Structure formats: structure tokens, C-alpha cells
Amino acid sequence: MTSTPARGPGPGPGDGPAIPALGAEHLDRIQAGLKEVAQAHGRIRGLLDAVVAISSALDLNVVLHTVVDTACRLVRARYGALGVLDRSGEFTELITAGFGEDQSRDAGGELPHGTGLLGELVRDPRPLRVDDLTSHPRAAGFPEGHPVMSSLLGVPIRARDTVYGNLYLADKTDGAFTDEDLEIVTALAGAAGIAIDNARLYQRLRQATENFQRRLLPDLPALDDLELQARYQPSTEAPRIGGDWYDLIHLPDKVPCLMVGDVMGHGPEAAIVMSQISNILRVIAFDEQEPPSRILHRLDDVLHELHGGPMATVIVARLEPLPQGGRLLRWASAGHLPPLLVTPNHRSRYLHADTGPPLGVDPELPRPDHEEALPSGATVLLHTDGLVEDRAHSLDDGMRRSVDIAARHAQEPLPRLCDALLGHRRDAFNDDVALLAARLTA
Structure with missing residues (x-):
């Protein structure tokens, strides 16, 4: 019996060629290659995230700012700008990132004249890359106070077949x-x-729905010894149409009747229900005249x-003349916020009282009437909850804020008082607002 010699650690006669050991240089190349792959994957992922972020925004201003900020981040540019063009190729707005404030004609800032490299992309809307701005024959220099830039990357932005504007990026942080x-x-x-x-289409649609909503609201009549103001502020979030409304009618007994309401829900359905309720309420109020609680009871029955x-x-409120001057405010509420009373001596308060249940709960449930004597010069405001309620604050906090604002503006003209109550929200409304104000004049 023949024994087989033991194999050593080296390759045997049947083995393939020996694999050479990897040196440090080879490992560095592999590591660099993997790093490039990872960076490329990261940039593609960043681009996809940016596309999702831009596509999900419907507000045009948000879209434009997101484009500039995202472009700077993706290519690591120190400065970025998006020039919006009109039909004649003139700049109408310049949104910037990395320096200064956004410039626009409304803000009084001077916009580019299109004589330098920014205009080059306007005249020839193709991608543009300049590695050395100082040596380019079309470079026109920089305005006073503007940072000096060394390189430029520009691309046109097209919306359908129209060049909407140009995106400019300058000075990459890590090279050319x-x-x-x-x-x-x-x-x-x-x-x-x-x-x-998409944002421009949404803007046109939003404007159309807002116009539709406003046409459902009435014009205020001219009344003796009573100054009237009304405001309607749609939600700044889609949809910009809902069920808030105000109304004022002069009853047969010569008493003005103020009405403000809010249908639960949003969208065209809420607007339709709002129109139905407000029209029915007008007829019932004109027929019943008083008391307000009776008007609400009949309205709930009919609905x-x-x-x-x-x-x-x-909320339904009457402003009845008093023999000694001023007026008596008589009101009843179906689950609505109370009236806000503002007097000329810079005092304001909500007239808290039993509101009763909202419409649609049970028409047999009682809703009490309430009274408050108003002196000459006093202002009473009825509004929906969109004025005082948002996600960051409670309803009580919002009502306290409105009381403070109304007190500070108590002696200002009525339009300014109404604008002040709306203005502190800085055009950020989670819900629609209907506001009706009446001031007793001498």
C-alpha cells in the first residue's frame, strides 16, 4: 500500500495561478473608487429628494426658494440666484441664496440689466459654465457691496415651451x-x-376659487350712525374655499341684524352648504326679526x-337703538364664538355667555338670548375661529391676543382695526376667517 505524501501550504499541481497580494497602492485605488461610487449615489439620492421636495410644493414662492437653496447644496456653491423673466426677457425678480436679501421691484431693489453674463443666458438659453469670471469677455463686474465671484454655472428653467427664468450658481466650495x-x-x-x-396653475385655480367664495358674500349696506367693515381671509392652505361667511340685513323694524357663521369642513361642499344656510337665514331673520334665539331655532328646524x-x-345679533343713545346688542349663538366688544377708552373684551349647541345637533335644544348696552363709539366684532385659532396656540391664547390687539387699536379707523386683527398672523391662516365689524358713530 502506497502512502500519499502530505501537501504543503503552497499551490499544488492542480491549482490555478497564484493571486498576488494587494499592496497599499491597490487598496487606496479601490477605496477611492468606492468613495466615488458612494458620493455619486449620495448626489443622485440628493437630486431625487430635491425633485420630490420641489414637486410637492404648490406655493410658487416656496418652489422658487427651494430650487435655489437645493441647487447650492447639491453642487456645493457658495452663492445662488434664480432670475425670473417676463415675456420680453427682462428680469422681474431675483431670488438669491448665500448673500443679501431677495431682490424684487416691489422691494425697490435694483435688478440685473442683462448686459453681462447673466444676460448671456437670457439671450442664449443653454447651459453655461465659466471657470474664470475675471477673464471672460462678457463679464460686467459686480455692483458695489456685492461679493466678488470667480466661477459661474448657469442653466435655463423652462416651463412648457417658455423660459421662465435662469438658475445661476457661483464659487464652488471645493474646486471648479x-x-x-x-x-x-x-x-x-x-x-x-x-x-x-404646476405652482402657477395652482395659483390661478386658487385665485378663481377665492373669487368664487367672495362672490358668495354680500355687499354691506350703508346705515345711519353705524360704520360697517367686513373681511374675508381664505386659508393659506389648500383648499382656499370653505364655509365661513358674514351677512348683515336691515330688518323691517329698522334694526340691523348681523350674522356670521362657519360650516364644518372645507372645499366646494362646505361653500355650497354655507350658501344654502346663509340664504335661508336671511329669509328667516327678515320674517322673524326677533329674538335671535327664535331665528336660530327656526333655521335649525328648516335645515x-x-x-x-x-x-x-x-351667531345672530341685533343692534337696537336705545332711548338714551347708543344701542342694545342682543344676540344668540349656535356654538359660535362670542362677540368682541371694543370701547373708545382702549378697553376690549369678549362677551362670554352660553353659546348653545351648533346647528345640526338637535333643533329642540334651547339657545338663550343675551344683551349688552353699547355706548356711542363702541365697536362690536363677530368673527369665525380662524382668526384666533392655529396649531401653535390654543383658542384661549388666540382670543387673548385679539383682545390685546383690539384694545391697542380701539381709537383707530375701523378699517385699520380690522386689518390689525388679521395682520398679526402674517398671512399664515390654517382656517378661513370671516370678520364683521360695526362701530356706533355719533
Whole structure:
């Protein structure tokens, strides 16, 4: 029996060629390659995230700012700008990132005249890359106080077949702009064009729905010894149409009747229900005249019979003349916020009282009447909860804030008082606002 010699650690006669050991240089190359792959993956992921962020925004201003900020981040540019163009190729707005404030004609800032490199992209809307601005023959220099830039990357932004504007990026933080940078920014500009087109379409639709809502609201009559103001502020969030309304009618007994209401829900359905309720309420108030609680009771009855009892809050108030001067405010509420009373001596308060249940709960439930004597010069305001309620503050906090604002503006003209109550929200409304104000004049 023949024994087989033991194999050593080296390759045997049947083994393949020996694999050489990897040196440090080879490992560095592999590591660099993997790093490039990771960076490329990260930039593509960043581009996809940016496209999602831009596409999900419907406010045009938000879209434009997001495009500039995102482009700077993707290619690591110190400065960025988006020039919006009109039909004749003139700049109408310049949104910037990395320096200064946004410039626009409304703000009085001077916009580019299109004589330098920024105009080059306007005249020839193709991607543009300049590695050394100081040596470019079309460079026109920089305005006073403007940072000096050394390199530029620009691409047009098209919305359908129209060049909406141009995206400019300057001074990459880690070297010169590359072909890959240009490809990424061009892809971003393509997504931005679609997003801008969508935002402009949404803007037109939003304006149309807002106009529709305002046409459902009445014009205020001219009344002796009574100054009237009304405001309607749609929600700044979609949809910009809902169920808030105000109304004022002169009753047959010569007493003005103020009405404010809020249908639960949003959208065209709420607006339709609002129109139905406000029209029915006008007829009932004109027929019943008083007391306000009786008007609300009949309204709730009719709505249950005709429309199945839609949910809504309503306040109805009469301003009855007093023999000694001033007026008596008589009101009843169906789950609505109380009146806000403002007197000429810079005092204001809500007239808290039993509100009763909203419409649509049970038409048999009672809703009490309340009274408050108003001196000459006093102002009473009825409004919906969108004025005082938002996600960051409680309803009580919002009502306290309105009381403070009303007290500070008590002796100002009535339009300014109404604008002040709306203005502190800085055009950020989570819900619609209907506001009706009446001031007793001498």
C-alpha cells in the first residue's frame, strides 16, 4: 500500500495561478473608487429628494426658494440666484441664496440689466459654465457691496415651451464646477420647470376659487350712525374655499341684524352648504326679526327638514337703538364664538355667555338670548375661529391676543382695526376667517 505524501501550504499541481497580494497602492485605488461610487449615489439620492421636495410644493414662492437653496447644496456653491423673466426677457425678480436679501421691484431693489453674463443666458438659453469670471469677455463686474465671484454655472428653467427664468450658481466650495455638476443642475432645472408650471396653475385655480367664495358674500349696506367693515381671509392652505361667511340685513323694524357663521369642513361642499344656510337665514331673520334665539331655532328646524341637519356654528345679533343713545346688542349663538366688544377708552373684551349647541345637533335644544348696552363709539366684532385659532396656540391664547390687539387699536379707523386683527398672523391662516365689524358713530 502506497502512502500519499502530505501537501504543503503552497499551490499544488492542480491549482490555478497564484493571486498576488494587494499592496497599499491597490487598496487606496479601490477605496477611492468606492468613495466615488458612494458620493455619486449620495448626489443622485440628493437630486431625487430635491425633485420630490420641489414637486410637492404648490406655493410658487416656496418652489422658487427651494430650487435655489437645493441647487447650492447639491453642487456645493457658495452663492445662488434664480432670475425670473417676463415675456420680453427682462428680469422681474431675483431670488438669491448665500448673500443679501431677495431682490424684487416691489422691494425697490435694483435688478440685473442683462448686459453681462447673466444676460448671456437670457439671450442664449443653454447651459453655461465659466471657470474664470475675471477673464471672460462678457463679464460686467459686480455692483458695489456685492461679493466678488470667480466661477459661474448657469442653466435655463423652462416651463412648457417658455423660459421662465435662469438658475445661476457661483464659487464652488471645493474646486471648479464639473460636468457632473452641470448635469445635476440641468436635471434639477428640468424638474423645477414642471414644478413652477404646476405652482402657477395652482395659483390661478386658487385665485378663481377665492373669487368664487367672495362672490358668495354680500355687499354691506350703508346705515345711519353705524360704520360697517367686513373681511374675508381664505386659508393659506389648500383648499382656499370653505364655509365661513358674514351677512348683515336691515330688518323691517329698522334694526340691523348681523350674522356670521362657519360650516364644518372645507372645499366646494362646505361653500355650497354655507350658501344654502346663509340664504335661508336671511329669509328667516327678515320674517322673524326677533329674538335671535327664535331665528336660530327656526333655521335649525328648516335645515333638518330640507338638508338633514348640516353641522355649522352661527351667531345672530341685533343692534337696537336705545332711548338714551347708543344701542342694545342682543344676540344668540349656535356654538359660535362670542362677540368682541371694543370701547373708545382702549378697553376690549369678549362677551362670554352660553353659546348653545351648533346647528345640526338637535333643533329642540334651547339657545338663550343675551344683551349688552353699547355706548356711542363702541365697536362690536363677530368673527369665525380662524382668526384666533392655529396649531401653535390654543383658542384661549388666540382670543387673548385679539383682545390685546383690539384694545391697542380701539381709537383707530375701523378699517385699520380690522386689518390689525388679521395682520398679526402674517398671512399664515390654517382656517378661513370671516370678520364683521360695526362701530356706533355719533
